[in-house]
Amino acid sequence: DAKTTQPPSMDCAEGRAANLPCNHSTISGNEYVYWYRQIHSQGPQYIIHGLKNNETNEMASLIITEDRKSSTLILPHATLRDTAVYYCIVRGIGGQNFVFGPGTRLSVLP
């Protein structure tokens, strides 16, 4: 599975959009981009995933570049409860498991 690179930390003002970038330059054609988040002392929570098209659900939007070498997770109106570590993971649909990197620690500030 392709490796991902994320900034170690980011701050965002409450009510503003949080844009979390992820680089996955070695992604292959059949690999999906998944986003999870982990709030302190809890298990990871699924957010969204996509292959090549942009995706949106009730939690977030996922924007994948045309060459698929990077993506951005967008939380449209960040709240204090969105403070968490966000993980970007690349894996094929038949891949065995998720490999977690260090992620991005997002702090939403009042």
Place this chain on the structure above:
Amino acid sequence: GAVVSQHPSWVICKSGTSVKIECRSLDFQATTMFWYRQFPKQSLMLMATSNEGSKATYEQGVEKDKFLINHASLTLSTLTVTSAHPEDSSFYICSLRLAGAGEQYFGPGTRLTVT
């Protein structure tokens, strides 16, 4: 998404004793379950992959005789930490994946403290 539960949510045990952690899928049948471990300020590390009805596959460096995994049914997997030591103190998280699906769903985690 799928609901995954773990029991207990936290446990304190004495060094040398064994502790069993249960992971249950509440609303679907999971053929594959994963066990992760997370030390403070670190990311999740996969310990083993558990398949229903067969032996678990352990990652390199994880002692299979110390961390016993039993995937007895499509809704239950257990992790037993045998002869626990203080260095086994960690946050243990199970994860399940639907057959043919991409997403994995994670349990809330079990915090183990060995004194």
